[in-house]
Amino acid sequence: TGGHTTEILRLLSCLSESYSPRHYVLADSDKMSEAKIRSFEQKRAETFSKSQFSLDRIPRSREVRQSWISSVLTTLYSILYSLPLTYKRKPDLILCNGPGTCVPVCLSAFLLGLLRVKRTIIVYVESICRVETLSLSGKILYYFSDYFIVQWPELKKKYPKSVYLGRIV
């Protein structure tokens, strides 16, 4: 969604073409991100002509302020929905920055790793908005990601296993 998309595209801006092809996963209810992504990839294709990307949509796992119990159920449904997608793409690397959409995708990849189907490196970058507390996605994925990046020193103190690189967006 909006802010998350802008942030993640900034994170991608300095990556080399080794990070290709890029598969974007969006919530089915997200109307604005697709345009931003296409614009980003179009510009990129001007420099790297062989650039490849794809877009997939999954059901939104949780609405803002949705109740706890129903969130668990909708997230489980989203994980099941994500499994065939993650299995098909078998990504070497998953990059995410906190929208609810990323939790089922990461957990499905984690599951495929446990089942020895595909080992995916999961890199989570907490949003720059998070100075003192982690988002709910962050609190969950702190335990499932290979690298958990925070952008403010206070979070590094509270979550010692995280990586602090300063502000990166």
Next chain:
Amino acid sequence: FRFKDSLAEELQSADLVISHAGAGSCLETLEKGKPLIVVINDKLMDNHQLELAKQLHRDGCVLYCTCSTLVETLQSMDLSALKPFPPGQPEKFASFLDKVLGLQ
């Protein structure tokens, strides 16, 4: 207007921006080097949106007030005391990823 895809044009020509505490609004404004007054909704005190606005205020990059103190703030503000907002560095992220993935 209600909704526009981008406020970039308006931002470019503004001398002062008064905004809510949304991260996108704050960052976009500061990156354009415009002075910013953030108005917080004091009825939503536990809103995590405030975290960034508070930090920016601590760093001296924005002015901070509530709806009720806005007029006072406008009257007594000293915009020259605001510090510039250094841009983020996505190159550091790229280096880090290259390193941990062995792609150097």
